[in-house]
Amino acid sequence: MSELAYEAAGRLARSGSASPGPDARLLVAHVLGLRPGELMLVDEVSDEARAAVDALVERRAAGEPLQHLTGEAYFRRETLAVGPGVFIPRPETEVMVGWALDRLAARPDGERRVVELCAGSGAITAALTGELGGLDAHAVEISPEAFGYLERNLAGRGVGLVLGDMGDAFGELDGTVDLVIANPPYVPAGHRNLLPSDVVDHDPGIALFSGADGLDALRVVAAVAARLLRPGGLVTAEHDESHAPAVRALFAEAGFLDVVTHDDLARRPRFVTARLP
Ligand SMILES: C[S@@+](CC[C@H](N)C(=O)[O-])C[C@H]1O[C@@H](n2cnc3c(N)ncnc32)[C@H](O)[C@@H]1O
Structure with a gap:
């Protein structure tokens, strides 16, 4: 599982992303419905989840804000719904x-x-x-x-x-x-x-x-x-x-x-x- 986040971070880094590691973990966690800290507990990832991560990483690499991809933004203690x-x-x-x-x-x-x-x-x-x-x-x-x-x-x-x-x-x-x-x-x-x-x-x-x-x-x-x-x-x-x-x-x-x-x-x-x- 960490391998999936690692691959995603590599792709984001090559695209010039400023924060490839955190972004990759947040995207993978979003697809799996987990918090980033829970990723290490997951061993198996379905092909569907891998495809969904791939699609989000591609959009992030093309410049879409992370918050638009997850639909959430953090502000102080709040989690806000955001989007285009x-x-x-x-x-x-x-x-x-x-x-x-x-x-x-x-x-x-x-x-x-x-x-x-x-x-x-x-x-x-x-x-x-x-x-x-x-x-x-x-x-x-x-x-x-x-x-x-x-x-x-x-x-x-x-x-x-x-x-x-x-x-x-x-x-x-x-x-x-x-x-x-x-x-x-x-x-x-x-x-x-x-x-x-x-x-x-x-x-x-x-x-x-x-x-x-x-x-x-x-x-x-x-x-x-x-x-x-x-x-x-x-x-x-x-x-x-x-x-x-x-x-x-x-x-x-x-x-x-x-x-x-x-x-x-x-x-x-x-x-x-x-x-x-
Ligand atoms: C920089 S954003 C800030 C949004 C939010 N307060 C925040 O800090 O994330 C400015 C907001 O002001 C709104 N806005 C611009 N002109 C306005 C006006 N005349 N009356 C009310 N809202 C306005 C915009 O639509 C936008 O949502």
Whole structure:
């Protein structure tokens, strides 16, 4: 069995894959319905399973994201359903969620109303509701395809979901929200050619690109957060590492105080936090 994963890893390595070993183990485990750590317990593999692994390895070697092949993505403690049409959650966003959890945990039960803008698969809200009780959580997403995944991933968690534009969502919550969180699209429209092909070819454009300077959606996030938050409420939003000063400026212009840039796990400046006066 490990021989099958070994062969698959060799094929992925020859195709230039960045992580052939882990990818091969995940694909073989996916086909066999096991966790990667259980692969060593399997002696015999059917011809059908071998053929299914071969087909997935071929697709992975051609550049399809691993998460589209398995239909799953991992984010903090959550396993999310993903596929074509929805942004694959990234590990760099996990640090921003940690910041939000710390701030929400410091608030009493009944004062933990949180709104996620640009929710995609729902990874952020799934992690928030999965790791902290007493949340009154709401999330908005504009893409109908992504919204299908959002509904599926947050089913049964009591989250208020809206399919629509964040610009005019949740008017009924104006002035009452404790924390607004967003990982919006933030790539300048002209930078399409600078992105790796596995990103451009497989993440939806609406999840990536946002106007000429990449800041259009972040301007809306700042305006919507200023509308939704109660006095003293907090906002956090992810951004490109090259945009930290511009993002701080646009949150300050929207009326926020304590506007601070934070690093991701790779020590790149990747998310802003701010407080409404
Ligand atoms: C970078 S993805 C982030 C998804 C998810 N929050 C995550 O971190 O994995 C941005 C998401 O914002 C959505 N989006 C873009 N413009 C929007 C808008 N005006 N209103 C609501 N959602 C929007 C996209 O469809 C996409 O799902």
